[in-house]
Amino acid sequence: MEIPYTVEERPDTGLANGKLGIWLFLASEVMLFGALFSTYIILRVGAAEWPHGELNVWLGMANTFILIGSSVTMVMAWASLKMNQWAKHRMYLILTFALAALFLVNKYFEYADHLRRGEGPWHSTFLAIYFTLTGLHGIHIVGGMIVMGYFIGPGAKLWKKNQEQFANRIEYTGLYWHFVDLVWIFLFPVLYLL
Amino acid sequence: MHSEADHVKKSIRTYMMIGAALFVFTAITVAVNQVHLAVPLAITVALIIAGTKGSMVAAVFMHLSQEKKWIYGALALTVVGFIILLFVPLFTVLDGIGTLSEPARAAAEQATRGGH
Numbered sequence: 001m002e003i004p005y006t007v008e009e010r011p012d013t014g015l016a017n018g019k020l021g022i023w024l025f026l027a028s029e030v031m032l033f034g035a036l037f038s039t040y041i042i043l044r045v046g047a048a049e050w051p052h053g054e055l056n057v058w059l060g061m062a063n064t065f066i067l068i069g070s071s072v073t074m075v076m077a078w079a080s081l082k083m084n085q086w087a088k089h090r091m092y093l094i095l096t097f098a099l100a101a102l103f104l105v106n107k108y109f110e111y112a113d114h115l116r117r118g119e120g121p122w123h124s125t126f127l128a129i130y131f132t133l134t135g136l137h138g139i140h141i142v143g144g145m146i147v148m149g150y151f152i153g154p155g156a157k158l159w160k161k162n163q164e165q166f167a168n169r170i171e172y173t174g175l176y177w178h179f180v181d182l183v184w185i186f187l188f189p190v191l192y193l194l
Numbered sequence: 195m196h197s198e199a200d201h202v203k204k205s206i207r208t209y210m211m212i213g214a215a216l217f218v219f220t221a222i223t224v225a226v227n228q229v230h231l232a233v234p235l236a237i238t239v240a241l242i243i244a245g246t247k248g249s250m251v252a253a254v255f256m257h258l259s260q261e262k263k264w265i266y267g268a269l270a271l272t273v274v275g276f277i278i279l280l281f282v283p284l285f286t287v288l289d290g291i292g293t294l295s296e297p298a299r300a301a302a303e304q305a306t307r308g309g310h
Contacts, residue, residue, distance in 0.1 A: 013264045023265050027272040034276045038283050046287065048298040048305075057224060064220050072213035075255045079209070082202040178255045185247045188220075189240040193227040 007164045022172040026179050029140075033183050036136065040129050040190065051126045054119075056110065060192040063106050064184065070099035071181040074174045081167040086159065090152070093170070096177070097148045100141055107138055130191055137187060140180050147173050212254045219247050 005017045013020055044050055077092035114120070114127070121131040151170060158166040223243045231239065253259040258269075294302060 014262045015264055020264055020268070023268050027268055027275075030272050030276050031279060034279045038280045041280070042283055042287060045292075046294065046298055048294050048302040057227070061220060061224050065217060068213065068216045068220065071216075071251060071255055072209060075209050076206070079202045079206060083199045175256055178251050181255075182248050182251050185251065186244050189223055189227075189244050193223065194233075194237055194240055 055192045064188045066103045067181045070096045074177045078170045
């Protein structure tokens, strides 16, 4: 059975189903991270004191640059498909995957440094919300990498069968990835700088 | 399809410029942090810069500036839901903002006793 409106737009919404679907999913993600940001605010205003200087700002800034770079390469991966440049698409998608991996490597060193000193989520309210927020964000990075890995690997076959549907899937992956970047854009100043 | 490829080709430069702008704004955020502003001002400036960066990602990379009504409608509902989610828990503690929570008060008292 053919799934309708994977490429052609629905007459009522003017959108392909996947586009509306991914935006509705991102709406639910806004609720998820919104609830945690709300938690952060309540914990912070109720605390006697809030630590500063516990996190490595330069590592956080480097990770911000890495994620912004990966957003650029992700949109270029989609744009290359729209211009029928398959080799460039592959290069940009692999680069996005590599930058995501680099972000996680930095996160590993950051977490390991804290845990080596016994500074886990149990250590303080600040570290509890830090590990919760960045840990959940990290899980989202892994999820994005799994999807990218699929489209670099077995999922790439769809380009030969239905180019527009494949381009749409890459676009939806990009929307998810830009959202992950957007969350970090707020996480970095809130946790590392303020 | 040909015209869509042309349209996307014209957008490449915009993507690169927005990417560069995001790098610059990140550097500005860190630079402002080195100035050690008063906390309310620091929070305001940081959120304005983060909001600007987020808007650029949403409008350009996520193509939100040229989307259909259904997406805007879904996002409008999301904003309402987000505001409720952010502020309703705050309402439960609003009468206590500025005063310490019980555990924080106990910890502060213990610290004071320990200091004497």
